[in-house]
Amino acid sequence: MSEATNTAAEGSAIFRSLATGIWALSLKEHVSSIKLPYPAAAQLALDRLVLHCAARQEQYPSSVPELVAWCAERSASEWPFPVGPNMALPAARLVDEATRMRTRTCAELAVDDGAPILDAQADSVMNDLGTEPIGVGKREFLIDHVVIDRSGHRRMLATEPLSAQRFKGLKYLYGPPPDAWVVEGRVHQCSTCGLLALPTNHKQARTAWCEAETCPRDTPLSTSYDASNVQVLRTPLRLLVALPGRTERIALRTLRAAGFLVRPVGAVLGNYLVSGRGEPDRRMRVYDRMQPGPLAERALVDRVSLVVVPEQLLTTQAGYRDGFDAALPPGADVRLVSATDIATAAHAG
Template sequence: MTYPDDLPPPSATWFTHRGVPLIRTVASALTALDAVTGLDAFTLPYPPEAQRALDRTVLACLERGAEPPLSLPDLLSWCRERPVADWPVDLPADVLGPEDLLLDPESSRPTELCHEWAELSTDSAGRQRDREIVFAALRLCREHGEEDAYTAFRRLLVERPVLTSAEAFLVSVDHVLDPVKELLRRIYRPVPDSYLRKGEYAVCGRCRTLLAPVGDGSWWCERDRCRRRGEAPIERRIPREESGELLQLERPLRQFVTGPGQAEAELETALTGLGLRVRMWPGYDAYDLHVTFPDGWMWAVDVKDWAHPAFLGRAARPVPRTPPYDEAFWVVPQSRVTDRPGYLAAYERNRPASARALPLVTDTALRARALTRLRENGNEGEHGA
């Protein structure tokens, strides 16, 4: 997932829907407050972000003659139990599915959709944070002339969002990462006790993030994509007394770097398994994967693991021409398209004219396209099965 300078502003059509800035305000407040206090710790007076979200929701309801939430806990109940499509607000057709919630009903934590709404907010600190860190890493690695350091930095954030004290020490003495050592110390944060159950932490076997204990004795994964695949498998349990000071990446980076990066890594594995040469985050992250076929034909691939196709469509832009390639694609995990019927069509409806030539395909379809090309050029070999 490469980082454009910024997401485009809402189009004139979006501005005609008064519910868009409201939902952005609520989502931004939820993600900011969850990062600082948790969403179950509010007492009067409410924090300014929460009070602003409540005030704007009440005003929107009164303007529509609807019953408003009576308090912040009441608004949180809306976010947890009431699909946003059922709120008395005016929203564009493509921005919501019928069951979309801002808070997960099991854990009461912001959903990925909530984080993506907050990403659109002009005053979202989380939105700026992930870009701030990635741009800082790019600048530092360029200054040192160390493209390998940037690649190692990105791979670390993707593959190891959780570090024990011993693992953090090994990272600290890895000289490849020297240009970004100070940055790493800032973005890996101590894990709060809320992740403990009976003196142990648990790491998800699919997305490698920490699992949160929930009331029924099970574990909750923060990734929507992971939860839809069933109960989270536990990759490892980390006893508190053995972990030292357990660290995890801060939430904006887990959401917008680790999650999409794992989809990128899965595609890397699939394409190298076909015998293709794959270079990750080439040209200091000009795009995600540079793929070379045996006959020299080259693809540029950007992976976009977004829950919301309209937001993705609005962010579409041509893939940078350097490093050079013959074809370019944006790729979304097949699971996103399966979970939300009409995903590809919604993307296309919201894609700007400047990106009309940019196809969006699933990772499954891209692998099939690669296999077809290998067969047509007589290069399938032993990898084509």
């Protein structure tokens, strides 16, 4: 391994440690208002950064709150160490500069014992649901119900008995809204992605920022709830199941309209086999992830050859396609396509 490669690997490891620390902080409270005691992962990330910087006589943060500020002020290309392109795009941040909220990049990179936290937790739930029709129905319920309030639950009981039955079996996947998303006692949903959102102010219910991060700002919020009356889907399921769920439906409709047969395949929900029109069968999965390098690694784990993402990621995230392709091993039969172009890609084989 060359010195440059070794340095990039070390820098990427520190960056991932920072992501894990910020993720741990975000589980406790809003990262801009953290209090002692700090999670061990956050203190470890600080210590690791301090050691790196001190050995090179470079400036370093002196506390966990200052570390959070550094994560908001610095993109991946602005740290005192190189972050490998397979880890994060140059503009990626672990904390949003304006809202001081943990970013999706942070969540995607956070690990526990070397395994991505989001993937491990979401995979565990999907494995439990199984791939039989009842499991498919439960997954669809999770995609459609990020937030459930008491009135919505009563409505299910009265008019949607199947949904009520599914919620009864899935209630353990919901919990109180995270403190960071509660603004003056209320929780808001983005009208574009359906995930949690922050309002511009309490009098004007418009989106200032949302979990997807890529949705239009200053648009009317979908719904506002009394925080004491709602249950919210767990974060890994919001980000890895509910968020790509809408794009997945677009991709499936596009393929079926083009004459392809699409059916679930494998032991985990979300993988599909695309066949028909005289083309070779292809395994497909829909994702919505901010960082293309780790996405490429995940696609190899999922053993898919068609990786579908929202068109917006390809058009607004500079270097996304190149970052994805560069992270694949030579000769890998994996293609990155948008949901609207999936039929063309499947036809091309």
